Amino acid sequence: MKEVLNDDYQLTEEIGRGRFGVVYRCYSTVSGDSFACKSIDKRLLSDNTDRECLEKEPKILHILGGNPNIVQIHRIYEDDDYLHMIIDLCDSPDLFERISNRAGVFSETEAASVFSPLISSISYCHRLGIAHRDIKPDNVLFDSRGNLKLADFGSAEWFAMNERGTMSGIVGTPYYVAPEVLSGREYNEKVDVWSAGVILYIMLAGVPPFYGDSPEETFEAVLRANLRFPTRIFRSVSPEAKDLLRKMLCKDVSRRLSADQVLSKS
Structure with a gap:
């Protein structure tokens, strides 16, 4: 799955880090547009609550799609160890x-x-x-x-x-x-x-x-x-x-x- 991700998006520098994963700047190899890739290491999810959160977020972002003031999810890539979400790039100070x-x-x-x-x-x-x-x-x-x-x-x-x-x-x-x-x-x-x-x-x-x-x-x-x-x-x-x-x-x-x-x- 990482190979498929790398076919579609070129990951560059790390721009954020959380408990379970890393956010990278990336760009589409087709359009050249910039995005963020939120990569979550599923092996770090220690309990059911964490796993539920992981499963829930992409579904909820799909439901909320189209609102200009909510981060949009564009693609998902998943294998046994990682979940990669391609989302809007927000590179200004939060x-x-x-x-x-x-x-x-x-x-x-x-x-x-x-x-x-x-x-x-x-x-x-x-x-x-x-x-x-x-x-x-x-x-x-x-x-x-x-x-x-x-x-x-x-x-x-x-x-x-x-x-x-x-x-x-x-x-x-x-x-x-x-x-x-x-x-x-x-x-x-x-x-x-x-x-x-x-x-x-x-x-x-x-x-x-x-x-x-x-x-x-x-x-x-x-x-x-x-x-x-x-x-x-x-x-x-x-x-x-x-x-x-x-x-x-x-x-x-x-x-x-x-x-x-x-x-x-x-």
Whole structure:
């Protein structure tokens, strides 16, 4: 299978690395167009959960195909040891890097230019019955033209498959995970709205809304969900932006906005 891959695509330098694989820059030997190749070593998958994530991501990316703000999958090559996915090349700094490199904060206009396509991509996922469940700046990528691409659907779930439209299981990342996930209860797709709200808060404030000195303390702060807007940080943030954050970072899920509702306001 590696030979077939090499017939179709020329792999060049490594541009990323994760727990189970490596992302390479590559180009089509036919068209010359540039892509990324996500190569996953299946021998490193130690449990059923990891294997399920591996099987799930390509299927979900196929379902989500065609959205300009979601990483597109173009080809799959698989053998006994590896899965190779040819996906959009996103070689500009991701949102985590952009936030880290700024020292200061985003203006509301700058934040909106990131937030609007992000919430649009989340809304699209939800309309198709898919929750991402790990929305964080590291998974918000940009291509060479600056177009936002939501990536890494390994933790995603088809909530529409469940009659009640609910999910379970503790997935996600400290700072960004919703309180109902941490509490061990069943939850719905609005966990993604919470995570997007955390990202918006960080872009406007330069600090996360809920944090501690350790993952445990951060989780406790998330569970308390005591949302504050310190005056010295939020002095120049509009009342409308703060109101949107309150409605996204609302512990009461029934009162939290849906992605579609956020989209209509942003």
